[in-house]
Amino acid sequence: SILTEYWTVAERNARLLPFEGVLLWNRVLWMGVALLLSGFCVWRFSFSAFASERATKADKDPVRAEPTPVRTEPVEVPARNTPVRTELVEVPARVGPRLRQAQPERNVILPHLIWLNFRETTKNIYFGVLVLAGLLFMIFASTTVGDVFGTSTWPVTFQMVELVSGSFSLFMIVIITFYAGELVWREREQRLDQIVDALPTPTWLPLVAKLVALMLVPAVLEIVLMATGIGIQLSKGYTRFEIPVYLQALFGIDFVQYALFCALAITVHSVVNHKYLGHFAMIVYFVVLGFAGQLGLEHHLYPTVYSDMNWWGHFMPRLRSFQMYWTAASMLMLVAAHLLWTRGTSSGGRERIRLARARLNGATLAFAGASFVAFVALGGFIFYNTNILNQRRQADYEKKYKPSAAQPQMKITGVTLDVALYPADQRVRVRGRYTLQNKNAVPVSTINLTFLQGPKLDIHELAIGVPNRLIEDDKGIGVRRYELDEPLAPGATTSLSFDIEQATHGFTNEGSNTAVVFNGSFVNAVALLPSLAYLERAELERDQDRRKFGLAPKERKRDRDDVRGLQINPLSPDADWIGFDATVSTEADQIAIAPGYLQREWTEAGRHYFHYKMDAPILNFYAFQSARYAVRKDRWNDVAIEVYYQPGHEYNLASMIESVKASLAYDSRNFGAYQYRQFRIVEFPRYEVFAQSFPNTIPYSELIGFIARVRPDDENDIDYPYYVTAHEAGHQWWGHQVVGADVQGGSMLIETMAQYSALMVMKRKVGEAKMRKFLAYELDRYLTGRAFEQKKELPLSRVEDQPYIHYRKGSLVMYALADYIGEDKLNQAVRKFRDANAFKGPPYPNTTQFIAALREVTPPELQYVIHDMFERIVIYDNRAVSATAKPLTGGRYQVDLKVFAKKRVADELGREKDVALADLIDVGVLDDKGEPLVIERRKIDREEMSFSFVVDRKPV
Numbered sequence: 007s008i009l010t011e012y013w014t015v016a017e018r019n020a021r022l023l024p025f026e027g028v029l030l031w032n033r034v035l036w037m038g039v040a041l042l043l044s045g046f047c048v049w050r051f052s053f054s055a056f057a058s059e060r061a062t063k064a065d066k067d068p069v070r071a072e073p074t075p076v077r078t079e080p081v082e083v084p085a086r087n088t089p090v091r092t093e094l095v096e097v098p099a100r101v102g103p104r105l106r107q108a109q110p111e112r113n114v115i116l117p118h119l120i121w122l123n124f125r126e127t128t129k130n131i132y133f134g135v136l137v138l139a140g141l142l143f144m145i146f147a148s149t150t151v152g153d154v155f156g157t158s159t160w161p162v163t164f165q166m167v168e169l170v171s172g173s174f175s176l177f178m179i180v181i182i183t184f185y186a187g188e189l190v191w192r193e194r195e196q197r198l199d200q201i202v203d204a205l206p207t208p209t210w211l212p213l214v215a216k217l218v219a220l221m222l223v224p225a226v227l228e229i230v231l232m233a234t235g236i237g238i239q240l241s242k243g244y245t246r247f248e249i250p251v252y253l254q255a256l257f258g259i260d261f262v263q264y265a266l267f268c269a270l271a272i273t274v275h276s277v278v279n280h281k282y283l284g285h286f287a288m289i290v291y292f293v294v295l296g297f298a299g300q301l302g303l304e305h306h307l308y309p310t311v312y313s314d315m316n317w318w319g320h321f322m323p324r325l326r327s328f329q330m331y332w333t334a335a336s337m338l339m340l341v342a343a344h345l346l347w348t349r350g351t352s353s354g355g356r357e358r359i360r361l362a363r364a365r366l367n368g369a370t371l372a373f374a375g376a377s378f379v380a381f382v383a384l385g386g387f388i389f390y391n392t393n394i395l396n397q398r399r400q401a402d403y404e405k406k407y408k409p410s411a412a413q414p415q416m417k418i419t420g421v422t423l424d425v426a427l428y429p430a431d432q433r434v435r436v437r438g439r440y441t442l443q444n445k446n447a448v449p450v451s452t453i454n455l456t457f458l459q460g461p462k463l464d465i466h467e468l469a470i471g472v473p474n475r476l477i478e479d480d481k482g483i484g485v486r487r488y489e490l491d492e493p494l495a496p497g498a499t500t501s502l503s504f505d506i507e508q509a510t511h512g513f514t515n516e517g518s519n520t521a522v523v524f525n526g527s528f529v530n531a532v533a534l535l536p537s538l539a540y541l542e543r544a545e546l547e548r549d550q551d552r553r554k555f556g557l558a559p560k561e562r563k564r565d566r567d568d569v570r571g572l573q574i575n576p577l578s579p580d581a582d583w584i585g586f587d588a589t590v591s592t593e594a595d596q597i598a599i600a601p602g603y604l605q606r607e608w609t610e611a612g613r614h615y616f617h618y619k620m621d622a623p624i625l626n627f628y629a630f631q632s633a634r635y636a637v638r639k640d641r642w643n644d645v646a647i648e649v650y651y652q653p654g655h656e657y658n659l660a661s662m663i664e665s666v667k668a669s670l671a672y673d674s675r676n677f678g679a680y681q682y683r684q685f686r687i688v689e690f691p692r693y694e695v696f697a698q699s700f701p702n703t704i705p706y707s708e709l710i711g712f713i714a715r716v717r718p719d720d721e722n723d724i725d726y727p728y729y730v731t732a733h734e735a736g737h738q739w740w741g742h743q744v745v746g747a748d749v750q751g752g753s754m755l756i757e758t759m760a761q762y763s764a765l766m767v768m769k770r771k772v773g774e775a776k777m778r779k780f781l782a783y784e785l786d787r788y789l790t791g792r793a794f795e796q797k798k799e800l801p802l803s804r805v806e807d808q809p810y811i812h813y814r815k816g817s818l819v820m821y822a823l824a825d826y827i828g829e830d831k832l833n834q835a836v837r838k839f840r841d842a843n844a845f846k847g848p849p850y851p852n853t854t855q856f857i858a859a860l861r862e863v864t865p866p867e868l869q870y871v872i873h874d875m876f877e878r879i880v881i882y883d884n885r886a887v888s889a890t891a892k893p894l895t896g897g898r899y900q901v902d903l904k905v906f907a908k909k910r911v912a913d914e915l916g917r918e919k920d921v922a923l924a925d926l927i928d929v930g931v932l933d934d935k936g937e938p939l940v941i942e943r944r945k946i947d948r949e950e951m952s953f954s955f956v957v958d959r960k961p962v
């Protein structure tokens with residue numbers, strides 16, 4: 007996909023895959039490999055290989071295996087059978103008493119049979135080859151585990167577990183499927199079946215022996231996998247092995263799955279009663295499983311997430327319920343396997359059914375009945391716990407309440423909260439009070455509240471400060487509407503008090519509630535607290551989902567100049583700038599955090615309380631966190647820096663703190679003072695992989711930097727904990743000082759600007775050469791992003807929350823602009839824009855004002871750059887075609903360079919057309935470290951041009 011990865015929708019529709027270059031060689035290479043492999047197989051393959059190899063060994067084994075006294079027992083042949091047929095005898099009924107006497111022998115036979123079957127399975131070359139191939143594949147995969155920006159993470163145990171269980175699972179499934187067939191058919195293929203089946207052992211004995219033997223295979227392989235994981239960790243110089251994590255993941259989770267799978271494979275093979283049809287049935291099963299999602303049959307058997315902070319948290323009860331459910335199902339399947347187990351030469355369908363009926367005795371019935379009851383009960387339990395009604399709720403919300411979005415609403419001006427977190431039972435209760443003000447030019451007569459949690463939320467109490475009447479209480483969707491007896495005049499204030507609770511009852515099909523967890527709670531206020539605005543974010547986004555519920559496709563954002571959009575900001579649609587005060591309580595040994603400065607901390611009735619208060623206005627945008635944190639503290643001038651982290655995750659704290667200091671220094675020098683006296687980074691479990699800036703507080707996923715392994719001496723590694731920290735620090739200005747309107751381009755003012763701050767801070771630390779590496783990633787992600795665009799690509803100044811534009815393209819544009827007009831001049835413009843808009847709104851600014859500020863500092867000959875970068879979609883295809891270096895006297899070199907340049911403008915759907923080129927483009931020569939020997943900005947107005955430079959050192 008190297009050739010097509012950047013194709014836009016329009017190109018995918020119109021272009022044919024060129025059969026040349028990389029693609030051609032790739033096909034040649036792999037077809038060659040395939041031919042070689044097939045050739046080797048043809049040469050080596052013998053149709054009798056399996057049978058003969060095993061027969062020689064097995065010829066002796068079963069004989070030796072059967073204890074002598076049993077072997078000589080006479081066999082009772084049922085009268086209704088012809089004498090030739092050695093068909094068996096329903097043991098429990100007829101030979102039962104005798105076998106009961108032989109109990110001690112049976113206790114010996116079973117383990118013996120298991121061992122025999124197990125050895126037969128594992129002691130052959132094919133098994134060895136499969137396992138070895140799996141291990142090699144795994145070790146190969148381990149080289150890129152957890153890569154972010156080409157930079158690896160520490161091989162922490164959960165990464166290893168995911169690696170080994172993920173990359174080996176295919177091999178495990180192949181092994182189990184294949185050997186299930188081999189085991190079931192072993193005696194028959196060796197023509198020993200009539201002898202073995204004639205033995206007066208119960209029919210279930212070989213079945214159980216084969217099943218247990220097959221289950222031993224994954225059990226042993228899990229040990230091998232664990233050793234491999236530890237070996238990979240050792241080879242990377244990591245020694246904090248977490249054996250309990252390995253055991254739980256590989257045995258408590260994966261092995262159970264494989265064991266269930268063994269039961270399925272054995273059942274299929276004994277029921278189908280044809281070896282290759284059996285294999286085929288298993289393949290069909292996998293194909294169906296693979297497409298289950300698309301068929302609408304998602305099977306949510308094992309989505310669990312491990313976090314160093316929270317282990318498997320509340321995923322476990324759900325996982326165990328599913329495991330028990332499928333175990334019950336497997337028991338039922340095994341009963342079927344037992345009933346239809348082929349013994350002797352009876353293989354006709356009717357005869358098998360007759361036999362099955364004969365085998366269906368009291369014990370079997372009881373076993374089947376118990377399994378069935380468990381299956382149904384557990385299934386009911388799971389069904390009770392799951393729900394998939396979310397989409398319908400979203401659609402109904404839009405249909406029923408979008409019209410009321412036009413009614414003028416009160417805005418929040420102050421928030422006082424008492425948040426009680428109960429991590430052990432995944433519960434949170436909030437008592438709060440909003441101060442409300444009518445900021446409209448017209449009276450407000452209704453208050454419409456949205457509760458995003460809908461029916462999951464218990465509203466214990468809700469009161470408005472003026473007389474009112476509840477006119478709608480839609481608990482299913484999560485909407486309450488009140489009519490005020492007396493409309494509130496413009497400027498009038500009132501209050502809203504509430505007491506709400508979100509408890510987690512059981513589990514859902516989608517996963518666990520990961521907001522409040524044992525260790526590492528992260529509750530986003532917008533998801534929990536009542537909102538006074540109609541929330542567009544709660545609407546269904548994707549057109550295909552919308553169509554399902556009869557909703558028209560929707561635009562992602564309002565137009566850049568939309569009058570209503572300019573009145574609200576995207577972070578808190580029901581408030582502008584507010585006062586904030588929150589008391590958060592949690593379990594005694596945890597630390598709870600909310601934005602603001604700690605006023606008081608105390609313990610009461612076994613709970614830990616923290617009172618936070620802000621002394622300057624913030625957006626209505628905050629979260630609450632709680633965990634058993636360790637804290638690292640530092641200072642920058644009079645700003646206290648604190649990192650709250652999971653003990654053991656110390657790797658990148660120094661880098662993060664250094665980044666905080668560098669960012670505070672750069673951003674406050676260039677964009678105005680930092681508005682707080684404190685800067686906090688707070689780790690949360692990897693249920694989500696992002697960092698997010700709230701006022702003076704930055705929740706930061708354990709996976710996005712805490713376990714990164716940045717090797718300072720590796721020129722390819724990018725210190726992304728440093729980068730992510732600088733980006734989030736930038737948001738304290740871009741988002742928390744200046745926030746754009748909720749219109750097209752709004753996310754450029756927040757995300758692109760945070761990116762810009764981060765890039766400038768990073769550039770000072772790592773130098774220009776490494777920045778080019780980073781920007782190459784950004785370019786790649788931009789081009790990939792636009793290839794996957796579902797609706798339309800927009801110019802940067804009209805971006806509609808499209809990450810590949812506001813982050814990736816934004817990085818490239820701002821970095822290039824700083825280069826074109828100079829960082830100082832650019833910062834001057836940015837500062838002017840910031841000063842005009844900080845802590846202001848409504849109306850909130852849009853990108854028109856921002857770009858106007860840029861144009862003021864841009865010289866006339868570069869105005870076209872602003873237009874190209876922000877107002878349209880321009881793609882360059884610039885490259886050096888050839889370069890020759892001639893040594894001159896004094897160690898100097900003359901470099902002759904031929905370059906190719908092309909400029910294309912794309913429309914929203916990615917249709918591109920060439921445009922005339924008359925651009926200033928950097929042309930230069932680099933040394934072998936990627937540092938420039940010379941770079942000059944030249945006017946390029948033809949597709950092919952030649953340049954000549956003289957440089958002081960040897961060029962690359």
Ligand SMILES: [Zn+2]
Nearest residue numbers: 733737757760
């Ligand atoms: Zn951001």
